Amino acid sequence: MGQKIAIITTFFYFYKKYILMHLLMILFVGAVAGLLAGLIVQGEGYGLLVDIIIGIVGGWIGWKLFGTRLDIFHHHPIVNEIITATAGAVILSIIIRLLRGWRS
DSSP states (O other): OHHHHHHHHHHHHHHHHHHHHHHHHHHHHHHHHHHHHHHHHTSSOSOHHHHHHHHHHHHHHHHHHHTTTTOOOTTOHHHHHHHHHHHHHHHHHHHHHHHHOSOO
């Protein structure tokens, strides 16, 4: 019984570390993609929090639209994710800008 508890405890320990690293990677890619999209579309970002949200949602949009078609750097998957997320975030930023009006 003690060995099963040790195995389960070890599994959840590494699983929590995996989830934490995955969430940090999502936030990092979202921040970079949102920042790049803000610079491409508007000339300046919307702010760090909104850039991260736009980058995360844009990453989902880019993944749905392009999938792995933007697989430019075969040995650097994080760069591919940033490119895909930036493409989706640019699309989302354009939509947001159209909805808000063309104010400067």
